[in-house]
Amino acid sequence: MPLFLTTRNNLLNDNQGCRHLSVQGLLPEVVTKQSLSDIKRMPVLCDNRTSRLGDFFDVDGNTDDDQIECIGDFSRVHFLGAGMQSGTIVVQGNIGRHAGEQMRGGNLLIKGSAADWLACGMQGGDIHVFGDAADNAVGSLPGDRHGMTGGRVIIHGSVGSLSGSRMRRGFLAIGGNAGEATGFELLAGTIVIAGKPGPHTGLGMRRGSIVLSSTITRRGRKIPCIPPTFTEGAIWRPPFMGLLEKQLLNFSFPAAQNTAWTGLWQQWHGDTLAGCRGEIMTLVKT
Template sequence: MTEGVLVQKKTNAGESSGEMEEVTLIPKKAIDIKLEADIITPDSFAGKTTEEIGMLSVWQGPKTYPLSDFFEVMGSAGSSAAETLIRIKGDAMRVKRIGEGMSAGKIEIEGSAGMHVGTGMKGGEITVHGDVDSWAGMEMLGGLLHIKGNAGDHVGCAYRGKWHGMKGGRIVIEGSARHQLGGGMDGGEILVGGNVESFCGIRQNGGLIFVKGGALRGLGAEMAGGTIVVGGKIQRFAPGFEFVSMENKITSGELELIGEFKKFTGDYAISKRAKGALYVSADTNPEL
């Protein structure tokens, strides 16, 4: 298979067994200035009544407002984060920081999500049934972020001015992602069903990035460690990588990749001791 076959040895990236209480959030109106809503997490909602959840504060510009000004709040939270499911019934593209720092439980977004969804999450599961804006899963530590649509820039990246991005957990993007996916990544897994654009895996130090589709340019630039696998065409291959061997099976943690790949190491443009591994589909990149 030119793009490779992905075999997942284990599929449980979150936790949660047993009954969960559900809190439903339904948007009341169109949001003009974006909301900073890092309180939309199972950790913040757990143990609170519907009224108490509605009184939690969100930022809009320089002011704070009750969550209930923007969402109808229904249902009840569990006694712990692990027993709490939050369901957002509608589009939340103008709502930022949903699930930030969450440690357990689940969030289901029946639409798209704004910037920083899942930033710093430690555990639990977030499922977005639409697209996500930039910085999804930034500096993620654990759990599962599952994006059914497309993603913006900087998925799993380090924050501006910092060197270390995602350290653990799994991000699954069924569509495509834009620039600098996995920048500064130290651990965990990012799986992309579509394509990526420029500088995927820039400054990567660890973890796995698997892209079923193609990549534009700068793939693995300044990479020092970790693994990148690309099943499609690479438009402009980075010059700092050296061919090592042909491979037909790649194993990384819980994942096994089967196909015909050319293995490169690098990025030697930055360091002669670089240990990054880049696997490229042989059929779609015969010139490499």
């Protein structure tokens, strides 16, 4: 049985409670070494004031299972899973900003939607979001040269702007639509967009791959979401598409079953202003 955290009313009440609650340090590898009473006394930041975890959550369950289950509305709870190295965190609803930031290992399962800065600077582990993610998902923090450097993030819904910016390694799959500048200044890694891509996709990318699995290309025609600094390449059947399909099916990614992975793909090279070693792949209408 996991450790259960259930939100209290004072976390959601604007008149009594907390508008922003930071829970950095609440990690499976930390709580396994503590008793329930110690966990309730863990320090958290409520509107930048030090409080105790037990002031906002009912804490119950077993601390030996290396798993935390969050029940209730966690949309005001930020930095959950930040720096996690092992174990599992399950969020039954929505989650606030910076979830999984600089995560190194383990699993973060979000059954609702995630706010801004999901998985920024992520180094390893798996994150699975069944809802949407806001701006800067799997992006780089302000001032950082690199964003995600490892791990896998699967988002069933849509994402906001600048998702996957400055990724250096890792894997990001987006089941819905994407906002502006997905894969901005991409350094390496793979991004899959199953819905409608936003404008400036791949702008400034140096290396890496962006796969637009539902975007159909007609021969000789430009695609509005691809910057004009990309050049048209070959039309072929990349062998790695089959491996990509298997990986997405293992994650129960719904869009994986609706894509002709073994079909013809148009390759776009770019960004020509940043070395032209990246690629965007779009399906070809035959």
